[in-house]
Amino acid sequence: MTDTTNQAPDLFDKFDGIIHTRTELLAGGVEDPFNLVMERVISPTRAICNGRETILLGTYNYMGMTFDPDVIEAGKQALENFGSGTTGSRVLNGTYRGHRDCEDALREFYGMDHAMVFSTGYQANLGIISTIAGKGDYIVLDIDSHASIWDGCALGNAEVVPFKHNDIEAMDKRLGRIPAGAGKLVVLEGVYSMLGDIAPLKEMIAVAKKHGAMVLVDEAHSMGFIGEHGRGVAEAQGVLDDVDFVIGTFSKSVGTVGGFCVSNHPKFEIMRLVCRPYVFTASLPPSVVATAATSIRKLMQGGAKRAHLWENSQRLHGGLTKLGFTLGTTEPQSAIVAVIMPDLERGAAMWEALLKEGLYVNLARPPATPANMTLLRCSLCAEHSTEEVETILGMFERAGKAVSII
Amino acid sequence: MDRSAVDTVIRTLIEPFNKKQVSIEDSTTFAGDLEFDSLTVMDFVAAIEDEFDIIISMNQQAEIETYGNLVDAVHTLQGK
Numbered sequence: 001m002t003d004t005t006n007q008a009p010d011l012f013d014k015f016d017g018i019i020h021t022r023t024e025l026l027a028g029g030v031e032d033p034f035n036l037v038m039e040r041v042i043s044p045t046r047a048i049c050n051g052r053e054t055i056l057l058g059t060y061n062y063m064g065m066t067f068d069p070d071v072i073e074a075g076k077q078a079l080e081n082f083g084s085g086t087t088g089s090r091v092l093n094g095t096y097r098g099h100r101d102c103e104d105a106l107r108e109f110y111g112m113d114h115a116m117v118f119s120t121g122y123q124a125n126l127g128i129i130s131t132i133a134g135k136g137d138y139i140v141l142d143i144d145s146h147a148s149i150w151d152g153c154a155l156g157n158a159e160v161v162p163f164k165h166n167d168i169e170a171m172d173k174r175l176g177r178i179p180a181g182a183g184k185l186v187v188l189e190g191v192y193s194m195l196g197d198i199a200p201l202k203e204m205i206a207v208a209k210k211h212g213a214m215v216l217v218d219e220a221h222s223m224g225f226i227g228e229h230g231r232g233v234a235e236a237q238g239v240l241d242d243v244d245f246v247i248g249t250f251s252k253s254v255g256t257v258g259g260f261c262v263s264n265h266p267k268f269e270i271m272r273l274v275c276r277p278y279v280f281t282a283s284l285p286p287s288v289v290a291t292a293a294t295s296i297r298k299l300m301q302g303g304a305k306r307a308h309l310w311e312n313s314q315r316l317h318g319g320l321t322k323l324g325f326t327l328g329t330t331e332p333q334s335a336i337v338a339v340i341m342p343d344l345e346r347g348a349a350m351w352e353a354l355l356k357e358g359l360y361v362n363l364a365r366p367p368a369t370p371a372n373m374t375l376l377r378c379s380l381c382a383e384h385s386t387e388e389v390e391t392i393l394g395m396f397e398r399a400g401k402a403v404s405i406i
Numbered sequence: 407m408d409r410s411a412v413d414t415v416i417r418t419l420i421e422p423f424n425k426k427q428v429s430i431e432d433s434t435t436f437a438g439d440l441e442f443d444s445l446t447v448m449d450f451v452a453a454i455e456d457e458f459d460i461i462i463s464m465n466q467q468a469e470i471e472t473y474g475n476l477v478d479a480v481h482t483l484q485g486k
Binding site: 143159161177 | 444445452455456459460465
């Protein structure tokens with residue numbers, strides 16, 4: 001160690017900043033917000049977390065399908081009849097009857113011609129975006145896009161052009177400056193998960209089409225809940241037919257894990273051979289696709305649950321506003337209600353105070369958040385009762401006063 | 407527009423973003439000297455794109471580290 005001339009830097013030195021922030025935060029005595037363990041899960045809305053019975057308000061389990069008896073039964077049957085895993089790629093030995101059935105369920109759910117199931121939602125964005133937009137093509141996307149969208153851009157070779165969040169004019173101008181003859185892909189989300197706000201898809205998609213662009217919409221946080229049939233924000237705004245690719249996930253309303261893309265593009269099936277994040281990974285276990293297919297078909301009949309979830313979202317949003325909290329949106333737009341914290345320290349203190357009250361929410365902080373905000377993100381479930389939402393509001397009131405945020 | 411005219415326009419555009427009144431040379435870096443975060447970069451790039459009616463893609467931005475790099479890039483792009 002005496003001769004340092006030949007010594008390369010420790011590759012971990014680049015993380016010193018984040019290690020320092022984390023050490024300082026934990027030195028203040030708060031429970032680690034990113035190291036919570038659920039010892040037992042009682043229902044879609046209740047678990048034992050760090051030893052306490054806790055109401056879950058940060059799971060994205062919007063429709064509460066994780067403990068649905070039909071879903072559980074389908075998973076058990078598949079586990080018994082098809083085994084614990086496929087040990088193979090979808091294009092080799094990893095396509096079982098259940099995978100095809102799950103894709104059929106998605107086609108029925110969206111009323112579209114093609115459906116392709118990926119092992120996660122992250123991989124669906126990664127794979128589709130990086131594969132369809134190639135060298136010389138342009139991806140025009142919202143600056144607040146999810147990490148999986150950005151990583152899809154980074155994996156591919158297209159020119160990447162972001163525009164200000166939900167800014168129709170900024171998007172229009174950028175599309176107008178793309179050189180003639182270049183392929184164009186516009187990437188949008190139905191619900192932006194950090195603040196829970198929705199996109200003006202009707203106007204944005206009209207602008208995209210005016211410029212001849214193809215449109216991909218990530219409906220991860222709206223599937224099952226928003227739109228008459230739960231197909232998402234594009235359905236609710238009457239423009240689903242103009243969307244070329246819908247990306248979604250099984251890890252929110254569907255209640256398991258996996259991702260997908262649905263499309264009416266006549267050549268869509270070729271994706272199965274050219275999309276590397278689809279080809280070079282093992283397919284989902286049979287029990288997972290069986291639970292997903294069952295859940296998706298039940299979500300088609302989820303009208304009553306959707307109505308109750310809207311009530312919950314409105315009750316929580318209205319109650320928190322009345323208590324004096326600053327929220328991400330002035331009116332409820334989705335099942336996500338984001339409470340804006342003054343800074344990371346008080347955000348972490350508030351998060352911990354809520355956990356001690358018996359409430360779990362997501363602590364979100366830069367760089368995942370827009371404008372470097374610290375957020376306490378609440379995601380509601382159709383299985384939260386009206387009384388539970390009132391209990392949650394009481395917890396927020398006590399914790400908010402204890403931490404002097406309200 | 408020649409390079410020095412492009413330089414003059416960008417100098418005006420950068421003013422509201424140069425919060426610390428750093429004196430700007432061709433070698434001034436955006437991340438280091440000007441301490442631009444990602445949001446500032448987005449707003450600043452948008453201002454330049456609108457002024458010159460060009461696109462500076464993220465791929466091109468990755469190559470731009472200094473003020474001089476930026477003036478060169480815009481000078482090249484606006485001629486296209």
